[in-house]
Amino acid sequence: MEIYSDSAATTAIDPEVIETMLPFLTTNFGNPSSSHWAGRKVREAIDQSRKKIAKLLNVTPEEIFFVSGATEGNNLALSESIREYGLNHAITSKIEHKAVLEPLLRHEREGDIEISYVKLDKKGNVDLEHLERLLDANPQSLISLMHGNNEIGNLTDIQVISRLAKKYNAVFHTDTTQTIGKVQLNLSEFPVDFLVGSAHKFHGPKGVGFIFINMRHKLKPRILGGGQENGQRGGTENVIGIVGLAKALEIAYRDxxxxxxxxxxxxxxxxxxxxxxxxxxxxxxxxxxxxxxxxxxxxxxxxxxxxxxxxxxxxxxxxxxxxxxxxxxxxxxxxxxxxxxxxxxxxxxxxxxxxxxxxxxxxxxxxxxxxxxxxxxxxxxxxxxxxxxxxxxxx
Known part of the structure; x- marks a missing residue:
């Protein structure tokens, strides 16, 4: 008897998602950058997927960008915001995913930033008073704290953190890989700067995710060539993954x-x-x-x-x-x-x-x-x- 109890690592694709993806493996195979009917049909599918995700998160479609997954999204948000805004101090925790810790540590080794680690209690909860003290001593910091921990499941109050970020003019990035589709997020309620998610964590396909970039920001692309994703990420879009991502998130909210x-x-x-x-x-x-x-x-x-x-x-x-x-x-x-x-x-x-x-x-x-x-x-x-x-x- 085989039992899969590791859905925090990845999930099985929902049959409805597979059904939605199939036409883009067969008849709808055009390049979305092509100007003819085959390309326009696929471009429309990408646009509709972007609108669907934006509506579920209560943001604008122009703030949603498709990437290969949360790891790419995290790297983009952290590295490019450090470079774009000349940030020299970052606040994170020692229980973040390595897709957050490793980029930050690299920037620290290269002399770009200094990292402060917010205190955690014995159960891994963020000490919000210590976070505010760090922000008071280091305004205009980059904050990177995940919403739901991938190993112990702890939920962090990102609404409170977003208010602290605004108070101290900090940039707030949150990795919501474990919570997208499991917690209903309404991003109009709190001013997050960057937020990422991966489809395969909520019964979508692997190899595709998204990053929310608040309209206040404009980051330089890390992948150049072609000008796709409104210039944010070059390269032909993963159409099959994108339509699967949008459908999977739709099902997660519906059910x-x-x-x-x-x-x-x-x-x-x-x-x-x-x-x-x-x-x-x-x-x-x-x-x-x-x-x-x-x-x-x-x-x-x-x-x-x-x-x-x-x-x-x-x-x-x-x-x-x-x-x-x-x-x-x-x-x-x-x-x-x-x-x-x-x-x-x-x-x-x-x-x-x-x-x-x-x-x-x-x-x-x-x-x-x-x-x-x-x-x-x-x-x-x-x-x-x-x-x-x-x-x-x-x-």
């Missing part, structure tokens, strides 16, 4: 309440099953146990280390896909930078389970039962062939 209710119920059930499983010394990283302070689709659990290897690897052997940032000394990989920043507890294996609308309660029960069986087997020295026999029922 928002149903999807949120289902994934939250799966998360609650998983936590309940784990806490009644009999496995001792289980904890939760960040706010991932909370229904209000973290995403309803992510739970990051710290398990006692197995004697016989990695829990993530063992689950994979039984067809269960999850992600891990293990800190167990016997695994020797040091763990994830997010967990290290908020949790000094060694001898725990940290595993992220992330659910989507395609998961079921039966799958949740099967995952927990498999974990229980793995721990039961690990507590007794068993020959490998006997261990295999004891788990044959799972396959």
């Amino acid at each position: 928002f309440d149903l999807i949120k209710e289902k994934t939250s119920a799966l998360k609650r059930r998983f936590i309940s099953e784990i806490e009644n499983s009999g496995i001792e010394n289980v904890g939760y990283n960040g706010e991932s146990r909370s229904e209000t302070k973290s995403l309803g689709s992510i739970v990051n659990v710290s398990f006692p280390c197995l004697q016989s290897g990695s829990l993530v690897s063992k689950l994979d052997q039984f067809g269960i896909a999850v992600s891990g940032g293990s800190a167990c000394s016997n695994l020797g990989n040091g763990g994830s930078h997010v967990i290290r920043a908020i949790n000094n507890e060694a001898d725990k294996e940290n595993v992220r389970f992330s659910f989507s609308k395609f998961n079921t309660a039966e799958e949740v029960e099967h995952i927990v039962q498999t974990i229980v069986n793995i721990y039961n087997a690990d507590s007794i020295p068993i020959e490998p062939n006997v261990l295999h026999q004891s788990f044959t029922w799972i396959h």
